[in-house]
Amino acid sequence: MSSHDVFHVTLLPHGQRFEARPDESLLKAGLRAMAPMQSSCRVGTCRTCLCRLDSGSIDYEIEWPGLTREEKAEGLVLPCVARPLSDVVLRYEA
Numbered sequence: 452m453s454s455h456d457v458f459h460v461t462l463l464p465h466g467q468r469f470e471a472r473p474d475e476s477l478l479k480a481g482l483r484a485m486a487p488m489q490s491s492c493r494v495g496t497c498r499t500c501l502c503r504l505d506s507g508s509i510d511y512e513i514e515w516p517g518l519t520r521e522e523k524a525e526g527l528v529l530p531c532v533a534r535p536l537s538d539v540v541l542r543y544e545a
């Protein structure tokens with residue numbers, strides 16, 4: 452595996468970091484690293500895992516995750532169905 456096969460994910464505000472492969476969801480990678488990420492359905496509909504993409508880029512495993520066009524444009528993401536395309540920073544707001 453080359454270094455390009457793994458991306459680094461940072462969770463704000465707590466600053467926890469973990470690694471994620473491009474072929475797995477951010478949530479799956481985070482749970483493996485015992486990151487404090489909430490989830491429920493894990494298929495992109497319930498929005499329990501909702502957070503904001505502060506930097507980096509992602510791709511979705513499903514056609515249309517449970518976000519409006521406006522929310523997507525604002526940078527909101529559902530990590531249970533999002534795969535990393537680069538290093539990413541996710542922000543959780545209280």
Ligand code: FES
Pocket residue numbers: 489490491492493494495496497498499500501517529530531532
């Ligand atoms: S856990 Fe339900 S949308 Fe992500």
